[in-house]
Amino acid sequence: MKLLRVENLKTYFHISEGIVKAVDDVSFSLDDGQCLGLVGESGCGKTTTALSINRLLPPEGIIEGGEIYLESVKLTVLSDVEIRKHRWKDVSMVFQGAMNAMNPVMKIGEQIAEAVVWHQQVTHQQAWNRAKELFELVELEPGRIGGYPHEFSGGMKQRAMIAMALACDPKLVIGDEPTTALDVMVQAQILNLLDRLRKTLKMGLIIITHDLSILGETCDRIAVMYAGKIVEIGSTEDVYDRHMHPYTHRLLMGFPNIHRPKLMPEPIPGSPPDLIRPPSGCRFHPRCDYAQEICQEQEPGMTTAGNGHSYACHFGGAFNG
Template sequence: MPLLDVQHLRVEYATENRPAVAVDDVSFSVGEGEFVAVVGESGCGKSTLLFALARLLSPPAAITHGSVEFRGQNLVTMTEKQLNVLRWRDFSVVMQSAMNALNPVASVGAQLADAMAAHGKYTKTEIAERSVEVLRLVGIDPIHLSSHPHQLSGGMRQRAMIAMALLFTPDLVIMDEPTSALDVVAQRALMVQIRQLQSQLGFAVIFVTHDMSLVSHFSDQLLVMYAGQVVEAGPTRDVFDHPAHPYSRGLLDAFPSIRGPRVPLTGIPGSPPDLSRLPAGCSFQPRCPVSVDACVTTRPPLYPVGPALSRCLLNAPDPVSAPASSRASSPASAPDSSSEEDR
């Protein structure tokens, strides 16, 4: 049984007219100790998916279909009281901006103490010892227990958030773009530390980011999201070396490589669609360089492509949906794997 099993999850935002579907029929699983990355442009539903998994959505957003089973328990049907027993103890969340997530008028030590007091009965000595332990775990000198968030660097604030998420050594840590406010050097240092902590403690990670290159060396599985749907999913190395969906190829082509010949970067024209007014066919079709006539009217399911899945008619086994001429118009191969290695 997987640690986390998500099946046909749908999240809608209520609007004056039709609802905006921010997460549309998303299914995936996370195994013990696995690192799963969720990538895509801003506005594609990544953060909404994360909040749905942790049951942190608030109106006008709501889960309207599907299940999120954590160790066999469906989080979607749980009451807030039942969820509070699991949160932080069994799974925890690291928010996008540590400066916004941390209390600006309380010291790091006070916030760690509050988290422990809210989820159990501990003596002052136990709280102090555990606070020192988790700060050292993430590479912060315990002297900073008396520091306030504004007295820490961006990287230290993010590590303090990770320390708080690891207070009870949970089985799953969900991270919402924790490196977005950091420079490139600090990003890599934090990613390396997360991976080391994961190997040391054995927790699983769901890592949400808009930067595909950031997770190329760190994640085991990769979900590429567009317009609320998973358009490609599979082992990270396979998706990077042989991207099967035009959107995945577009994201990879937007990042430079430090190896191989210099090639011009090509962005993806246009922008993601309005989630309340999605196209009738493939959501990516208006921006796709290799679309066929059927893409305008047919919403593709996920097709198996080797060890991965791709939501593209060019990968369909049905020759009517994906004629040979159209299949040939799709890029025949992925970018050189040697250059992908350092994206």
């Protein structure tokens, strides 16, 4: 049985200007102990997908269609009371921006212990001891557990957020831009830590990022999102070395490669589309170097390239020609 199955998920935001189709017919799955990278530009629907899985959407966000299964549990039909029993115990989240995700006037240890007391029905002292264990697990000094968020550096706060996400031994952890605002060395440490914990604890892991370059050594599979849709998904090796969608190609070309000439990478022209009024046909066609008339008229379906690798493009791999 798959740990997670997301099937034809549609999450829309109802705002005064209209309906924002933030996630529009997205499907993917995750096995036990597997790591999936969810990558794309800002505004493509990555975080909305994660919030839909956790059922943490704001009031204007509504799951309009599709299903989300955590093992045999259908998360999309649970009431607010029922979903709380699974949130943090079965699926937890490392939120983007640790400084904003923590309560600034609560000790970090208390914030971790709170979830343990609620879900595991233990005493406060037992939960506090569990928080100390988690500090050691994420390589923080247990003696700092009584500190406040402002007393921690950016990397330390991110480790504390990871400790908080692991408090109740979840089956699935979602890291939403877990390396945001961290320097390169600390980014590498956080990613290595998540990868080590995933393998040690045998949990599923989803890493959300806009930087495709950081996923190579951490993820088993990568899903590339654009304008609310998954445009390519496959093993990390396939997406890096045999990618078929021009958007994936431009993302990969956007970061330096020591094996290529030392030139400044060219940005993708234009901007992501307005998801209230998305383009007709392929949503990437206004920015695509290989778009033809059919791309403006007909939305491409997912084409299988073999070995669990699929893409949504009428002319897959055209940039290789």
